[in-house]
Amino acid sequence: MKFIVTAAVGYSVYLLLTIGSGDAGLWSREELIVGAVFAVLAGALLRNRFIGKDLRMLNPKRWFTFLVYLFPFFFAMAKANIDVAYRVITGRINPAIVKINPNLKNDMSLTLLANSITLTPGTLSVDVDQKTNELYVHWINVDPEVLKDMPRDYHPICGSFPDWAKRIAG
Amino acid sequence: MIDWFPVIIALAVCLIIIMVRVFIGPGAPTRLVAFDTANTIVVTGLVVVGMMFNHVIFIDVAIVYALLSFVMTLYVAKYIQGDKF
Amino acid sequence: MAALNTLSYVFIGIGLFFNFVGAFGLHRFPDVYTRMHATTKCTTFGSIFLILAVIVQSAGIWAMGGDLRQSIMCIHSILALVALLVTNATGAHAMARAAHRSGEKPARAVVDDLEGKKND
Numbered sequence: 001m002k003f004i005v006t007a008a009v010g011y012s013v014y015l016l017l018t019i020g021s022g023d024a025g026l027w028s029r030e031e032l033i034v035g036a037v038f039a040v041l042a043g044a045l046l047r048n049r050f051i052g053k054d055l056r057m058l059n060p061k062r063w064f065t066f067l068v069y070l071f072p073f074f075f076a077m078a079k080a081n082i083d084v085a086y087r088v089i090t091g092r093i094n095p096a097i098v099k100i101n102p103n104l105k106n107d108m109s110l111t112l113l114a115n116s117i118t119l120t121p122g123t124l125s126v127d128v129d130q131k132t133n134e135l136y137v138h139w140i141n142v143d144p145e146v147l148k149d150m151p152r153d154y155h156p157i158c159g160s161f162p163d164w165a166k167r168i169a170g
Numbered sequence: 171m172i173d174w175f176p177v178i179i180a181l182a183v184c185l186i187i188i189m190v191r192v193f194i195g196p197g198a199p200t201r202l203v204a205f206d207t208a209n210t211i212v213v214t215g216l217v218v219v220g221m222m223f224n225h226v227i228f229i230d231v232a233i234v235y236a237l238l239s240f241v242m243t244l245y246v247a248k249y250i251q252g253d254k255f
Numbered sequence: 256m257a258a259l260n261t262l263s264y265v266f267i268g269i270g271l272f273f274n275f276v277g278a279f280g281l282h283r284f285p286d287v288y289t290r291m292h293a294t295t296k297c298t299t300f301g302s303i304f305l306i307l308a309v310i311v312q313s314a315g316i317w318a319m320g321g322d323l324r325q326s327i328m329c330i331h332s333i334l335a336l337v338a339l340l341v342t343n344a345t346g347a348h349a350m351a352r353a354a355h356r357s358g359e360k361p362a363r364a365v366v367d368d369l370e371g372k373k374n375d
Binding site: 180197203204220244251 | 260263264267270271274275277278279281282287290291294298299301302305306308309312313324327328331332334335338339342343345346347349350352353354356357359
């Protein structure tokens with residue numbers, strides 16, 4: 001099953017890259033054969049690297065949630081850019097590195113969350129503790145209320161993104 | 171039809187501003203950050219050049235350049251933080 | 256086609272503005288982490304809009320009766336955009352971690368939870 005999924009993903013990317021190459025439909029016959037050979041090769045060699053422990057990302061509901069997630073993500077990204085432009089013009093910064101615990105279990109959701117908070121307002125993921133799944137976040141404009149208690153509340157730092165990450169890949 | 175040539179000129183000016191930071195930047199991490207930014211600008215510029223000359227091969231080169239520059243960034247970061255290879 | 260050209264000009268304007276904000280932020284901020292804020296967010300956003308302008312133009316010419324080359328250009332631009340989006344954020348994470356482990360201190364920082372912590 002791992003082999004089939006890996007080979008199918010590789011073959012579809014190959015077909016997407018060689019679209020419009022010739023006579024048999026959208027693709028030429030040689031491209032189809034060479035792509036199949038390389039897909040089988042890639043599936044045999046890389047199936048344990050491409051897919052981790054289980055196949056839960058095959059669930060179409062997770063992909064639909066991911067597509068829905070792109071809209072609030074894009075708005076947060078636009079807000080982040082306007083924020084950074086404001087800080088470039090005025091030079092007003094107040095940075096800190098804080099530790100948050102987003103309560104995520106597996107690597108996929110942690111990767112998604114780290115990439116999201118790198119691109120969203122005022123935060124940049126610096127390091128990750130792989131034993132306890134805690135993230136170290138560089139925060140450009142610190143709210144002094146959050147710094148008082150030690151297990152920090154993640155809602156003022158990264159909003160509702162941990163809930164989205166849990167729903168998509170948790 | 172859009173005239174893409176001023177876009178290329180503007181991206182080149184942007185690239186020159188970034189390369190100043192690559193040369194004067196204090197310390198290796200700053201230079202690495204500036205170089206990675208320059209790579210992003212180069213990928214965008216290659217896509218725009220492909221549209222300007224109406225050649226698809228520039229965009230293929232842009233995809234390969236993006237992936238290779240990512241690998242370069244990862245390895246130089248690994249070198250800076252002092253890991254063994 | 257005129258509407259598509261206007262849309263493309265708007266996208267190009269937004270993209271170039273944010274690319275320049277990223278380039279100037281590299282000189283304006285004091286240390287590596289804040290510079291990384293400027294460059295990662297702004298150049299990714301600017302590149303999204305510039306490549307979107309290319310996609311809109313090539314799709315428009317393709318729909319107006321262009322040849323197959325325009326469709327290939329559209330699809331490959333989308334793939335280049337996806338590659339750029341995935342690699343930029345991950346590369347920023349790798350660079351920030353490398354900077355902190357090589358002993359780079361965040362300038363003017365209020366708190367540093369990661370200070371003196373080794374987790375490997």
